[in-house]
Structures are given as structure tokens and as C-alpha cells.
Amino acid sequence: MIFGVTGDLTHRKLIPALYELIVAGRLSWPIIVIGFARRDWDENQLRSVIRDAVEKNARSRPIDESALSRLMENVSYIRSSFDEPEGYRRLKDLLADRNLTHCLFYLAAPPDAYAEIIHQIGQQELAQRSDGWTRVVIEKPYGRDLPSAQALEADVHKVFHENQIYRIDHYLGKETVQNILVFRFSNGIFEPLWNRAYVDHVQITVAEEVGVGTRAGYYETAGVIRDIFQNHLLQLLTLTAMEAPVGFNADAVRDEKVKVLRALRPWREAEALNNTYRAQYVSGLLDGQKVIGYKDEPGVPPASVTETYLAARVFVDNWRWAGVPFYLRSGKRLPRQLTEVVLQFKQVPLSLFDWRNFAGDAPNVLALNIQPDEGITLSFGAKAPGPINTIEPVRMNFSYSETFGGEPPEAYERLLLDVLSGDATLFTRSDEVQAAWAFVTSLLQGWEDHPVRNLPVYEAGTWGPPGADEFIGRDNRAWRDPV
Ligand SMILES: NC(=O)c1ccc[n+]([C@@H]2O[C@H](COP(=O)([O-])OP(=O)(O)OC[C@H]3O[C@@H](n4cnc5c(N)ncnc54)[C@H](OP(=O)(O)O)[C@@H]3O)[C@@H](O)[C@H]2O)c1
Numbered sequence: 001m002i003f004g005v006t007g008d009l010t011h012r013k014l015i016p017a018l019y020e021l022i023v024a025g026r027l028s029w030p031i032i033v034i035g036f037a038r039r040d041w042d043e044n045q046l047r048s049v050i051r052d053a054v055e056k057n058a059r060s061r062p063i064d065e066s067a068l069s070r071l072m073e074n075v076s077y078i079r080s081s082f083d084e085p086e087g088y089r090r091l092k093d094l095l096a097d098r099n100l101t102h103c104l105f106y107l108a109a110p111p112d113a114y115a116e117i118i119h120q121i122g123q124q125e126l127a128q129r130s131d132g133w134t135r136v137v138i139e140k141p142y143g144r145d146l147p148s149a150q151a152l153e154a155d156v157h158k159v160f161h162e163n164q165i166y167r168i169d170h171y172l173g174k175e176t177v178q179n180i181l182v183f184r185f186s187n188g189i190f191e192p193l194w195n196r197a198y199v200d201h202v203q204i205t206v207a208e209e210v211g212v213g214t215r216a217g218y219y220e221t222a223g224v225i226r227d228i229f230q231n232h233l234l235q236l237l238t239l240t241a242m243e244a245p246v247g248f249n250a251d252a253v254r255d256e257k258v259k260v261l262r263a264l265r266p267w268r269e270a271e272a273l274n275n276t277y278r279a280q281y282v283s284g285l286l287d288g289q290k291v292i293g294y295k296d297e298p299g300v301p302p303a304s305v306t307e308t309y310l311a312a313r314v315f316v317d318n319w320r321w322a323g324v325p326f327y328l329r330s331g332k333r334l335p336r337q338l339t340e341v342v343l344q345f346k347q348v349p350l351s352l353f354d355w356r357n358f359a360g361d362a363p364n365v366l367a368l369n370i371q372p373d374e375g376i377t378l379s380f381g382a383k384a385p386g387p388i389n390t391i392e393p394v395r396m397n398f399s400y401s402e403t404f405g406g407e408p409p410e411a412y413e414r415l416l417l418d419v420l421s422g423d424a425t426l427f428t429r430s431d432e433v434q435a436a437w438a439f440v441t442s443l444l445q446g447w448e449d450h451p452v453r454n455l456p457v458y459e460a461g462t463w464g465p466p467g468a469d470e471f472i473g474r475d476n477r478a479w480r481d482p483v
Contacts, residue, residue, distance in 0.1 A: 001091070003082065003117050004108035005035025005046065009139065013170075014108060015053035015071070017412035022067040023060055026417055032074040032098055036091065038081055046077045059410060074098075082113045088124045101132035104419060111141050115155040122159035137166045137419055140231050141222070142433050146441040153430055162430055166419050171232045172426040173411025176370045176400065180239045180341065181253075183368070183376065190366075191244070193345065195320045200363065202326045203342040203480055204236050207334040211281070211291060211460070212308070216299030224278075224310040228330040230440045232339075234261065235428075236370070237326055240341050241316050250424040254432055261435035265315040272446020275314070277456075277471040278307035281333040284459030291333065291460045305455050308332040311468045312443075313475070327472055329479070333460035339370035342480050353391045355381065362393035365480070374400035374408060 002010055021027045035046050050072050055063060076094055080087025095103065105121065107114055118136070121127050127134055138156070143149025156165060171177055184191055193199070206228050212219045219227065238257040245252035267275045282293035294300055294308050309331035316326065345364040355362060365379040376398045381391040400408060418426055428436075458465035463479070472479055 001034045001036070001103060002106045002108055003036045003113075004110075005077070006037040006039045006041065006049075007108055009108045010035075011049065011053045012057050013410070013412045014106065014416070015050050016057040016059070017410055017416050019054045019058050019067060019071050020060060020409065020413050021417055022070050023064050024413075027420070030074065031071065032076070032100065033071065034076045034078065034091070034094060036078045036080060036082075036087065038079065040079065041077050042079075043075050043077050046075050047072045050075070059407060082109065082117050082120070085120060085123065088120045088126070092124045092126060095126065103129065103132070103134045105134070105136045107136065107138050109139075111139075111144075114138055115152060118156050118159050127159045127164070133164075133422065134160075135164050135166060135419055135422070136160055137168055140167075140169055141226060142167050142428070143437060144221070144226060145444060146434065146437040149433055149437045153434070157430075163424070165430070166424060167428040167433055168415060169231045169235055169428055170411040170415065171235055173413075173415040174370060175408040175414075176368065176374045177236065177239065178414075178426070179376075180236075180368060181248075185244050194343075196322055196324050198345050199324055200344045200346045201324055201475075201477060202240060203340075203344070204233055204240070204326065204328045205338060205340050205342075205480075205482065206232055206236075206330040207336065207338040207463075207482065208330070208332045209286065209334060209337045211333045212294060212297050212300065214298065216297055219308075220300065220304060220306050223306045224308060224330050224332075225440060225443065229310055229312065229328065230436055233328045233330060234436045234439070236339075236341055237314065237316075237328065238432075240343075241321055241326070243320070248425070250427075250429075253425050254429045258429070258432045258435055259318070260316055261432060261439060263316045263318040263321075264439045265317050266439060266442040267446060268442055269446050269449060272443045273450055275312060276443060276447075277309075277311040277465075277468050278447075278452075279309040279331075279456040279458050279465040279467065280304070280306070281308050281331070281460045282457045284333070284461040286333065286335070286461040293457075293460065294332075305452055307455060309334075309458060309464050309468070311464070311471055313471075325475060325477075327477070327479075329464065329468065331458075331464055334463055335461055336482075337372060338482050340482065341368040341370065342366070344477075344480075353381075353383075353389050355391050355393075367480070375402075 002014060004010060051068060054068055078087050078090050107117055109117060143152050184194065238260040241260045242256040243259070245256045280294045283291060283296065295302055295304055311327065311329040314326045314328060343366045347363060362379065362381055367377045369375045369377065378396045379393055382394040384390045384392045415426060456465045456467045463482070469479065
């Protein structure tokens with residue numbers, strides 16, 4: 001049951017993911033797709049949009065007609081606004097007619113509609129069933145600060161129990177994000193080094209090549225901090241920093257993630273300014289093409305101080321990580337799309353050799369490449385051939401595509417299957433979302449209390465402003481060059 005079936009997310013991600021699950025033989029039971037939105041569509045129109053979504057956005061080729069027919073076989077469309085009880089009454093009748101066993105509500109709707117939809121589901125008593133399960137998936141963003149996230153929590157919990165709620169952050173559906181846990185907890189050799197005794201610092205980068213495009217209305221109210229930092233960056237941080245869970249199940253994993261979020265040192269008042277660096281892109285060259293600056297994008301006010309680049313220094317104040325800075329950064333209009341987690345290890349206590357590279361002893365670096373070149377790289381020093389001891393930095397490289405071949409499945413495929421199987425490990429729990437917002441809200445408050453008239457700028461197509469290099473340079477460190 002998709003609320004917002006006519007939208008972009010449904011077309012680009014949800015329908016193709018359902019189709020791929022059918023192709024892969026993962027959905028063996030009959031499926032009924034019910035769509036809900038305002039547009040003047042009917043069942044036939046929804047069917048043809050499903051076909052279009054699969055033809056344009058599905059991964060597997062050629063199109064498997066029998067899988068597609070299964071997806072289009074049982075389709076219903078409810079034309080209604082989210083705040084009209086009549087639409088939900090029709091939904092109730094439809095669910096009763098179809099004699100469904102299980103029901104998944106997917107909120108692919110604007111965030112300001114979540115509370116209303118859930119309220120209406122509750123009014124029609126659709127949230128609980130005696131003969132099967134009912135679950136709800138709620139898209140990001142989940143609130144815009146701690147008070148709004150808590151208000152949404154209160155509304156959602158009036159209708160659903162926590163074990164029915166799946167707050168989605170699609171980053172967790174990515175193979176390589178899940179591989180952070182597998183890499184750490186299924187190999188004996190890395191975990192003993194994964195702490196303050198050996199790690200100098202950690203860098204996590206989420207770089208976007210795209211600009212704000214047509215989404216200025218949303219972006220002006222969000223900025224990098226709400227769009228990427230509160231969710232994707234903090235999720236990557238928790239997986240990197242967490243302790244080993246007592247088991248690989250939803251509560252055990254999320255218990256450990258929450259502890260990391262609670263251990264984040266809150267940055268208050270001026271500390272919020274000293275430990276973050278914000279900037280905005282101006283026009284520049286990207287892939288040889290001139291692109292416009294943020295303030296020239298349609299819908300962006302000329303006096304905007306919304307950050308399109310954010311670097312932050314974060315400390316996890318627990319025994320494992322005390323004193324180890326985590327540098328997180330994300331920006332739009334950077335040279336290319338890239339997500340990576342990098343651990344830089346401490347130097348040897350005393351250097352005995354000549355290094356051929358200009359930077360002195362090249363540090364040992366472990367890079368977990370989340371996208372696009374999924375893999376893991378370990379950099380270390382090796383003796384260059386020759387009669388004298390000259391050391392050069394070299395790399396050991398594991399590439400997903402070379403080793404396993406093919407494209408990794410889309411995040412939504414894994415996540416939808418997990419919801420249907422009742423596995424919430426890769427979804428954010430109530431206390432987790434609130435702990436993340438508590439940290440971010442302290443930053444937002446600090447910024448609000450010390451308003452700026454202008455942000456520093458960086459040219460589109462560069463890796464960010466010079467000030468961001470100085471920001472990390474204050475600690476005698478440098479951003480890893482992703483190139
Ligand atoms: N698109 C993505 O890649 C993406 C990624 C991550 C998260 N998300 C999240 O997913 C959600 C949906 O995003 P989207 O990009 O699909 O948005 P969208 O393209 O704007 O679609 C919104 C959907 O909600 C429906 N809708 C809006 N107001 C309505 C109302 N009052 N009554 C009934 N239907 C209404 C629209 O249908 P009608 O216009 O027909 O009424 C449309 O089907 C958002 O919360 C977004 O933050 C999206």
C-alpha cells in the first residue's frame with residue numbers, strides 16, 4: 001500500500017525494487033499493490049506507470065514479462081487527498097474485500113503528511129490485524145530537529161507499536177555499508193587495531209556531484225546538515241565506531257549504534273562554530289561544463305545562507321575512541337559522487353627509512369569505498385626495488401565488481417525484502433533517531449545563536465573551500481585526496 005504512488009520515489013525506486021524481488025524469486029506469495037495519491041489516475045493508468053517504471057529504472061535486462069505481469073496483476077488506485085477520511089474508508093473496504101493477510105503501508109509522501117496519514121490509518125483502525133502483520137515504512141527526513149522528531153514519534157506511536165515501524169535510511173541498504181559490519185566483525189585481524197591505540201583519526205566523506213537542481217524549496221529548509229549529515233553521515237559513523245553487538249539481530253545491532261550516538265560530544269554555542277565549517281558553491285566547471293552557483297539556482301533566495309558544504313569534527317567520548325577525531329564532510333557540486341570511510345592509523349614511533357614520496361612517511365590508511373567503486377583499499381609502505389632502502393606507498397585493493405562481478409543490488413531491494421520478512425536491523429529505531437537529532441540540534445542551536453550574513457564559498461567542481469583545508473589543518477591533518 002503506497003501513499004504517494006504517483007511520486008518520484010515510487011517510480012524510480014519502489015516499483016523497480018519490487019519487480020527485482022519478483023525476478024529473483026524472493027516474493028513467492030501473491031502481491032497486491034494499492035496506490036494512494038491525488039492525481040486523476042485509475043488502475044489502468046497505474047499499471048502503465050508500473051510498466052514504465054520497470055522499463056526505465058529496473059536493473060535487470062531484458063525485462064522479464066512474467067515477473068512484470070505478476071506485479072501488475074493485482075493493482076488498485078485510490079484517488080484521494082491524505083487528509084480526506086473518505087479515502088481511508090475506501091481503503092478499509094478494499095483491504096476487507098481483498099481478504100489480505102499482511103499489509104505494508106509505505107509512506108512515500110511529503111514529510112509534512114506523515115503524521116496526518118498515520119492519524120487517518122489509526123482512525124480507520126487499519127494498523128492492527130488479528131490474522132497477520134501490519135507494518136509501516138517511513139521515509140527520511142524523520143523530523144527536522146529534536147522537538148519535531150519527538151512530536152512525530154508521539155503521533156506514530158499512538159497508532160503503531162515500535163516493532164511495526166520501519167524508519168528507512170536507504171544508505172543502510174547498500175551492500176558496502178553492510179559490509180562495514182561484516183569486515184569488522186567477521187575478520188580477526190582488523191578489530192584489535194580499531195581503536196584509539198592505533199587509529200589517528202577517521203574521515204567520512206559523502207560527496208555529491210549534483211547541485212540542488214529543482215529541489216531548492218526543500219533544500220533551503222534542510223541544508224547538508226539535515227539532508228546528509230543527520231542521517232547518512234551519522235549512520236556511517238555509528239557503524240564504524242560501534243562495539244561488536246551481542247548478536248546480529250535488530251535490537252542487538254541498534255543497541256550498539258545508539259550507544260555511539262549517545263557518546264557524541266555535544267557541540268554547544270560557539271563550539272558548534274569551531275567544530276564545523278560551512279560553505280556554499282558558486283559557479284564553476286564540472287566535467288568541463290560550466291555550472292551555475294547555488295544562489296543562481298531556481299528558487300534560491302539571493303541572501304541564502306544555507307550550507308551546501310559541511311565539514312565537522314566529532315568526538316565519540318567512550319573508552320574505544322577517546323581523543324580520536326572523526327572528520328565528517330559532505331557537499332554538493334563536488335568533482336564526483338563518492339562515499340568513503342577512511343581510517344588513518346598512527347605512524348610508527350620512529351622512522352628508520354627514507355620515503356620516496358614527498359609527504360614523508362605515508363600513513364597506513366584503510367579506505368572503505370562505499371560508492372561508486374565499491375571496495376576496500378589498504379595503503380602501506382613497501383621497499384622499492386634497488387640497492388638502497390627507499391620506501392614507497394603502495395596499495396592492496398579489493399574491488400567488489402572484480403571479485404563478485406555484476407552490479408550490487410539496489411538498496412531498496414534489500415530494505416523492502418527486510419520489511420516484508422520483519423527484519424528491522426537496517427532500520428533506525430526510535431531512540432536512535434532521537435539521539436541523532438539531539439546531537440544535530442545542539443549544532444543547529446549553536447549556528448542559530450551565532451548567525452552569519454554570508455558563508456564562505458567554493459567553486460563548483462572543486463573538493464570544497466580552502467577554509468575546509470584550514471579547518472582540518474588546525475589539527476595538523478589533511479583531507480584525503482579522493483582522486
Ligand atoms: N525521490 C527520492 O529519491 C527520495 C529519496 C529518499 C527519500 N525520499 C522521501 O520520500 C518521500 C517521497 O518523495 P518523492 O520524491 O517521491 O516526492 P514526490 O515526487 O513529490 O511525490 C509525493 C507523492 O505524494 C503525493 N501527495 C503529496 N501531497 C498529497 C496529498 N495532500 N494528498 C495525497 N497525495 C499527496 C503525490 O501525489 P499527487 O501529486 O498525485 O497528489 C506524490 O505521489 C519524501 O518524504 C522524500 O523525502 C525520496
